[in-house]
Amino acid sequence: MLRGFYTAASGMMANQRMQETLSNNMSNAYTPGYKADQGTMRAFPKLLIEQMGTKSIPGSQGLNLPVQNEVGSLNTGVYLQEAVPAFTQGDIKETGISTDLALVQRSVPDADGFVFFNVQNETGEQRYTRNGNFTVDGDGFLTTNQGYYVLDQDGAPIQTGGMEFEVSAGGDLSVDGQAIPLGLSYSSNVQDMIKEGSGLYRLEEEANAPVDIRTNPDINFEIQQGFLENSNVDPARTMTEMMNTYRSFEMNQRVLKAYDQSMQKAVTEIGRLR
Template sequence: MDNTLLVSLSQQIAAYRSMDVIANNMANISTPAFKRESMKFEEYIQQTQPAEGETGMQQISFVQDKGTLRDLTQGAISHTGAPFDLAINGKGYFTVQSPDGTTHYTRNGHFTLDGNGRIVTESGDVLQGDGGELTVTNDDGDIHIAQDGTVSGQRGQLGKIKLVTFDNEAALQKDGASLYSTTQQAKPVETPMILQGSLEGSNVQPVLEISHMLDVMRAYQTTANLTQNLDDLKRNAIDKLGSAAN
């Protein structure tokens, strides 16, 4: 394949992947604590043989994706009034355990009670306290969750929410829209700040995403037009050669 077409193809693939990431950001505008992502690209240089009539090795520049970058900026906090909606103001992640026993971390504090009185996420992952899962009964009445994560009811203190942080938050592995996993050692947050009856929103800014999407679409169309023009030039050259031969 022609080198110019290869370069154009690499740029089109890069634009396509960028559109996927932007679309995912837009789809999660309303997901609590969702963190915006963007593609990371690098230039890849390949050495090629010189063209006819030229000397020395030539270089071709390709676009190569190196994964995604996550924006860890905190989203806006809004009041909901729901007793098990919890927002982290500042650093930290909730610790949750999935039904298969896997530990995950999240800033999405939209919790509810399951049939067993456990505080769980929408997908059923159980919120962990310093001593394990937290259980609420009817005898506990209204639940109060202090800023330091202490959970109390009419029977007294029920436990304390486990809020943790990591040395390298950017290295957390994404497991869905708002769950993360890691092999790093979790460390307790020194000064936790949990707000009951509130949720952290997504940090996606729709206007900026739409602007970015339009930029990517224009870049894709420009490259597609270049590819089409090159194809037309080759086709015309072949037609002329065919006519000359006749």
């Protein structure tokens, strides 16, 4: 009975975590460049049940031989193993704002390859983002909405001096006739990237570092100024998944309640002294 109790409880916990993941996706449905998380459920290792006994052999010596009969396997519950971002290109929308940049990925040599903007976080470390909703701070540097510096090809903050600049399709930012290559990186295995919050990604330890996008001629991309990449979250699909997850949570809750009532009956009635 207790095993079934914990199995139902694990299902509730897994569905609760899945609901949190879906809720986070829904809340970022209109965040530029956001990549939806996809939760993956996994079962705990199964238990193999066997019947163990002995079998008497007729004879003068009365031999007893061990016997094992396989009964079957028993599942002990599920858990949410991880939430993996779905790196697919979001829709492009026009904003008409010069600091908005959309990174459009046409074709790449690797199936799991993806292209990112290079930015600098608050501790001065290089990070990666798909959110091109940039702005210019009071010192004339191109930054993200969180105030992180947008980096050039050499890893230095970009000084624009104001909102008047142009960005070519190849990723060159022009200010007063001077071309500054934007810092753009390509990761051949995007699953090595880990979400860090505020639209930033960092590289998993011991993974291959993203390379400059211009070093590989097979990477076909385009920068569109005055445009933004929308989130790839599908609100209608996400709402449907949230409803299904909630129903699954309720089902496990009812099973848990039934086990609780059975345990209460065993304690108060079956175990009653007469």
